[in-house]
Amino acid sequence: MNLQNFMTNDYFKVIRGGLNSTFQDNGRENLYHIGLPFSGAMDRRNFLIANKLINNDKNDAVIEFALQGPQLKYFGESRNIVITGNVNFKILKNNKTQNNGECYKTIEIDDGDTIDIVSTNKSVYGYFSINGGFKLDKVWNSYSTTTRAKVGPNNGDKLKDGQEILLNNPNHSPFRKLNILNSKIEFIRVIKGTNFDYFSKQSTKDFFSKNYEVTKLTDRMGMRLNGSRLNNIKDTNIKSEGLVKGTIQVPADGQPIILLSDHGTIGGYPKIGMTISADYDKLVQIPPGSKIKFKEIELKDAENLYKLYDMETNNILNKVL
Amino acid sequence: MIKNIVNLGDAAIYCDFGSDVNQEINSKVIKYFKILKDKNLKGVTNLSPSYNKLIITFDLNETNYDYLKQEILNMSFNIKNKHIGQKINIPMCCDEEFSIDIQRIEKKFQKSKNEIINLFLNKNYFCYMTGFIAGMPFLGDLDKKIQLDRLETPRVKVPKGSIGITEQFCNIYTYESPGGWNIIGKTPLNIFDPKNKKKPNLISPGDQITFYEIKKNEFTKFYDK
Numbered sequence: 255m256n257l258q259n260f261m262t263n264d265y266f267k268v269i270r271g272g273l274n275s276t277f278q279d280n281g282r283e284n285l286y287h288i289g290l291p292f293s294g295a296m297d298r299r300n301f302l303i304a305n306k307l308i309n310n311d312k313n314d315a316v317i318e319f320a321l322q323g324p325q326l327k328y329f330g331e332s333r334n335i336v337i338t339g340n341v342n343f344k345i346l347k348n349n350k351t352q353n354n355g356e357c358y359k360t361i362e363i364d365d366g367d368t369i370d371i372v373s374t375n376k377s378v379y380g381y382f383s384i385n386g387g388f389k390l391d392k393v394w395n396s397y398s399t400t401t402r403a404k405v406g407p408n409n410g411d412k413l414k415d416g417q418e419i420l421l422n423n424p425n426h427s428p429f430r431k432l433n434i435l436n437s438k439i440e441f442i443r444v445i446k447g448t449n450f451d452y453f454s455k456q457s458t459k460d461f462f463s464k465n466y467e468v469t470k471l472t473d474r475m476g477m478r479l480n481g482s483r484l485n486n487i488k489d490t491n492i493k494s495e496g497l498v499k500g501t502i503q504v505p506a507d508g509q510p511i512i513l514l515s516d517h518g519t520i521g522g523y524p525k526i527g528m529t530i531s532a533d534y535d536k537l538v539q540i541p542p543g544s545k546i547k548f549k550e551i552e553l554k555d556a557e558n559l560y561k562l563y564d565m566e567t568n569n570i571l572n573k574v575l
Numbered sequence: 576m577i578k579n580i581v582n583l584g585d586a587a588i589y590c591d592f593g594s595d596v597n598q599e600i601n602s603k604v605i606k607y608f609k610i611l612k613d614k615n616l617k618g619v620t621n622l623s624p625s626y627n628k629l630i631i632t633f634d635l636n637e638t639n640y641d642y643l644k645q646e647i648l649n650m651s652f653n654i655k656n657k658h659i660g661q662k663i664n665i666p667m668c669c670d671e672e673f674s675i676d677i678q679r680i681e682k683k684f685q686k687s688k689n690e691i692i693n694l695f696l697n698k699n700y701f702c703y704m705t706g707f708i709a710g711m712p713f714l715g716d717l718d719k720k721i722q723l724d725r726l727e728t729p730r731v732k733v734p735k736g737s738i739g740i741t742e743q744f745c746n747i748y749t750y751e752s753p754g755g756w757n758i759i760g761k762t763p764l765n766i767f768d769p770k771n772k773k774k775p776n777l778i779s780p781g782d783q784i785t786f787y788e789i790k791k792n793e794f795t796k797f798y799d800k
Contacts, residue, residue: 286630287704288706288767288775292632403708405709410769447584494625494626495625496624518706518708519706520625520713528583529584556584557639560585564635
């Protein structure tokens with residue numbers, strides 16, 4: 255039998271979909287003008303590591319989960335999985351023994367095993383990759399899911415209880431393990447926004463000195479904050495214009511909202527600031543209830559910090575043989 | 576032509592074409608958008624045209640603000656030949672069930688439903704931009720006699736296909752979504768179809784839109800097709 259042409263029937267049965275589990279890749283470009291956001295993995299670094307450890311292509315689809323992850327039962331031949339992030343999960347072996355899972359390490363699963371991704375730990379997002387990858391169709395050249403527009407694989411939906419996930423043939427996946435610490439971030443660094451001068455002197459001072467709490471009204475679209483009210487002294491509305499991820503906008507109630515990967519593409523609230531690209535992966539991992547502080551920096555510094563961050567990501571990826 | 580170019584964070588360029596909202600300024604924005612889209616500049620990941628701004632998003636691994644700004648400033652934009660969009664006629668049913676805000680609008684303007692709908696139908700609309708939710712067209716300008724503010728408290732759910740008005744604009748909800756526009760009718764057309772990969776959005780910036788009224792029985796027939 256020619257193994258190359260043999261198509262696998264391996265699959266997962268979704269026992270529990272989890273809070274917000276979606277297929278994601280590096281994001282979808284060039285569709286802002288029709289109203290589709292970039293989407294893609296929220297924490298790009300952990301997404302890249304998940305694919306690298308499992309020996310898949312760098313832009314292959316992974317399952318991203320938030321807070322509570324999915325519970326998946328596996329049917330098929332033995333193969334490897336990897337989970338990245340700071341995640342509590344268990345592998346329930348078919349013979350009823352239960353093992354606590356370890357992140358950043360290939361784990362072999364066998365027919366009948368169940369992976370229970372219980373929760374993320376002091377973070378929000380985690381990533382699940384599988385040897386060979388998920389059998390999905392690209393939509394506009396991407397495996398990213400934008401649930402609000404029902405765009406992406408799995409009909410643009412979250413994973414649902416009871417559904418099945420088909421898999422590709424497994425590739426070579428050697429044992430790999432990475433020692434990595436997901437460092438915490440002290441400040442979110444921000445470049446002044448195009449409407450910075452809409453806010454009172456006291457408010458801009460507060461913005462860069464006081465704590466803001468990440469509220470529960472936070473998801474892939476945006477992070478709603480609660481703290482010192484930011485008083486708009488010019489106009490609480492602007493003519494609707496384009497938005498980009500990382501924009502910090504302030505509606506009339508004076509509480510900032512940071513736009514994240516699934517944000518609406520057009521909006522009319524003033525932009526007080528823009529979080530820098532280097533801090534994005536860490537920003538999205540800050541769980542509701544935590545406090546954050548903003549720190550002002552200049553464009554040139556932001557560009558250099560991004561270069562450093564990208565270099566650091568590549569160093570981590572290169573550590574994986 | 577661009578009044579001002581600044582950075583929007585570290586990975587986007589903000590081109591300001593002025594503060595007014597009119598078709599002349601917006602046509603310039605659309606022109607720049609189309610030219611830049613065709614040029615496919617290295618590192619550019621997204622273009623967001625709106626009433627009077629154009630935002631260009633880029634990949635910091637491939638380019639940066641200073642470099643891309645210079646590239647744009649050096650480019651020639653032949654702005655003279657005015658962009659001509661498509662003409663599209665949209666069916667609209669104003670049955671009670673669909674025109675959920677009409678009674679309030681009747682009261683506000685002391686006009687009958689017929690008068691209001693006729694004022695709405697007697698205009699050609701220009702598509703300024705699409706977005707917020709996928710494919711949603713922002714059309715203008717409404718007759719001054721029926722311009723009104725947004726709802727004070729937005730609805731949690733506006734049905735897909737709903738046609739709403741606010742200030743000088745009109746839009747069509749391409750998905751069920753939260754929203755604060757005043758709903759006067761509903762179209763059975765699918766304004767955004769993600770399965771149509773080449774042209775998912777029926778209406779693009781620069782298009783000329785008119786509406787025509789259909790009865791409830793004609794409306795339901797659209798779904799049978």
